[in-house]
Amino acid sequence: MSDQTTKLSGPDLTQAIELSTIPDGTMLLGHAHGEPVLLARRGDEVFAIGAICTHYGAPLEQGLLVGDSVRCPWHHACFSLRTGAALRAPALDPVSRWRVEAVRDVARQFTPVDEPVGAVFVREKLKPWERQQQPPQVDLPKSVIIVGGGAAGNAAAEALRQEGHTGDITMLSADETLPCDRPNLSKGYLAGTAPDATNPLRPAEFYTKHDIDLKLGTRVAAIDTAGRRVQFADGGHRDYDALLLATGAEPVRLDIPGADLPHVRYLRTLADSRALVAKALVAKSAVVIGASFIGLEVASSLRARNIGVQVVGTETNLMEKVLGREVGDYLRSLHEKHSVTFHLGTTATSIDDDAVTLKSGERLPADLVVIGIGVQPTISLAQQAGLAMDRGITVNEYLETSAPGIFAAGDIARWPDRLSGDRIRVEHWVVAERQGQVAALNMLGLQQTFDAVPFFWSQHYDIPINYVGHAETWDELEVEGDIAGKDCLLRYKLKGRTLAIASIFRDVANLQEEVAMERAAAST
Ligand SMILES: Cc1cc2nc3c(=O)[nH]c(=O)nc-3n(C[C@H](O)[C@H](O)[C@H](O)COP(=O)(O)OP(=O)(O)OC[C@H]3O[C@@H](n4cnc5c(N)ncnc54)[C@H](O)[C@@H]3O)c2cc1C
Ligand code: FES
Numbered sequence: 001m002s003d004q005t006t007k008l009s010g011p012d013l014t015q016a017i018e019l020s021t022i023p024d025g026t027m028l029l030g031h032a033h034g035e036p037v038l039l040a041r042r043g044d045e046v047f048a049i050g051a052i053c054t055h056y057g058a059p060l061e062q063g064l065l066v067g068d069s070v071r072c073p074w075h076h077a078c079f080s081l082r083t084g085a086a087l088r089a090p091a092l093d094p095v096s097r098w099r100v101e102a103v104r105d106v107a108r109q110f111t112p113v114d115e116p117v118g119a120v121f122v123r124e125k126l127k128p129w130e131r132q133q134q135p136p137q138v139d140l141p142k143s144v145i146i147v148g149g150g151a152a153g154n155a156a157a158e159a160l161r162q163e164g165h166t167g168d169i170t171m172l173s174a175d176e177t178l179p180c181d182r183p184n185l186s187k188g189y190l191a192g193t194a195p196d197a198t199n200p201l202r203p204a205e206f207y208t209k210h211d212i213d214l215k216l217g218t219r220v221a222a223i224d225t226a227g228r229r230v231q232f233a234d235g236g237h238r239d240y241d242a243l244l245l246a247t248g249a250e251p252v253r254l255d256i257p258g259a260d261l262p263h264v265r266y267l268r269t270l271a272d273s274r275a276l277v278a279k280a281l282v283a284k285s286a287v288v289i290g291a292s293f294i295g296l297e298v299a300s301s302l303r304a305r306n307i308g309v310q311v312v313g314t315e316t317n318l319m320e321k322v323l324g325r326e327v328g329d330y331l332r333s334l335h336e337k338h339s340v341t342f343h344l345g346t347t348a349t350s351i352d353d354d355a356v357t358l359k360s361g362e363r364l365p366a367d368l369v370v371i372g373i374g375v376q377p378t379i380s381l382a383q384q385a386g387l388a389m390d391r392g393i394t395v396n397e398y399l400e401t402s403a404p405g406i407f408a409a410g411d412i413a414r415w416p417d418r419l420s421g422d423r424i425r426v427e428h429w430v431v432a433e434r435q436g437q438v439a440a441l442n443m444l445g446l447q448q449t450f451d452a453v454p455f456f457w458s459q460h461y462d463i464p465i466n467y468v469g470h471a472e473t474w475d476e477l478e479v480e481g482d483i484a485g486k487d488c489l490l491r492y493k494l495k496g497r498t499l500a501i502a503s504i505f506r507d508v509a510n511l512q513e514e515v516a517m518e519r520a521a522a523s524t
Contacts, residue, residue: 050095073507083129089433141241148246149173152410155436190301249375258351283368295372409435428456469500
């Protein structure tokens, strides 16, 4: 999904850039050798790296410099200024880097040692940075099995190879399709603005090239923790030295008459999404049952296809429990402006070929019905294996379960959150990827604690909502700016302490709050 078509802007950085035009701690967007380049200054050091985020193509100069890294304004990826390496998901690929030459006498491009630097020039592109492999501290697992080919599983497999792990890696996925960009399924892909080619996280060759044995359509039926073996649903089995469970979540099913009709769809997998898109190509009217993030994103994507959309939800105020009344009201008015009709405080009692019937008896015409009433973590394997459970799989700060050598990451994992001091489980893309990466390092004995502050985003039409932290309840909601004016930052506080923040079009402030939360967590 990265958009590399950005026009070049700013100065030509191959020409002299006066150092005084880049004060310490600032960035300058320019270009060099035909590519957009970000010049960033830290004290006396000046760095030149690719200016476009490798996730979805955000302009990095609109992000935040933190130490010798830059954070992306859209979904909080982080890149090293020194190496270009993607330090944090959701970016999985590095940005390019260029050599920067500092000169003291600009006119003569001359560098006498006793004069201060006057200007910098961006010179040639440098070779992609390669991680220095550390000698292993422990006996490395010869065979790693990852159960799950989603955000966490894929990120773990990649991280293992990046760390130089040379043993076997097998990724088992019940999905028939390659690991995919799940957030895209309810947004660009469903709206018709992102083609199917944007869905896979990596092409099939990527896994072959990195010697990752990806087995699609392979469901694990049981784990033998004593024998260190996973049993496949089709009868096969495989042994492991280290195991990562990353089985994600599955949609809660609605048990009403008609819920199994062919025009009634759920949305979790790429196969679900393709089937939904096929229906959307011919649908005129849709009912979305469930006013969750997924339900509302589906509503906005179906509206982009000019399908009439009605949303049914049991809550009386949209999104109140997650984002508060004020943002919920705003989201409702935003969707209503796009001609979505809401039926809140009610339920659907049955579905037939051309309508959904509500508790009141009202019939809502629909040739497409999408159900998004929440998900539940896929934990039956872990339960059967006897792992410690707590509304998810209990893991420690290293993401290890109660069984040594078995890790869990993503939607299934409940971990000790450093910021809140609580054990939490979230269903966020970025958290799942970062947990997959940390679990991978810990399988290699690197003893990394998972202490990232949770982050998620949601997109409704052209309005993004970015959320950092985790607040299940709060007693004070501080609103800064103007929600209806799409320029706001909200603080969710409990007993005076900020647990989470949400923002609309305040990306830098959102990143600054994230840094503040990280510092607060580190000092606990
Ligand atoms: C449509 C949609 C849009 C979303 N949008 C956003 C968003 O905008 N922002 C955000 O932060 N989050 C979003 N999310 C949530 C995010 O996608 C999840 O939090 C994330 O995918 C969780 O990653 P995971 O690896 O835990 O699980 P998943 O990505 O769901 O992967 C689970 C994998 O486990 C496999 N599996 C399950 N059981 C077995 C088994 N027994 N044997 C073998 N394989 C098995 C599955 O086949 C799958 O490959 C969205 C989710 C959906 C569905
Ligand atoms: S565009 Fe940079 S993290 Fe998504």
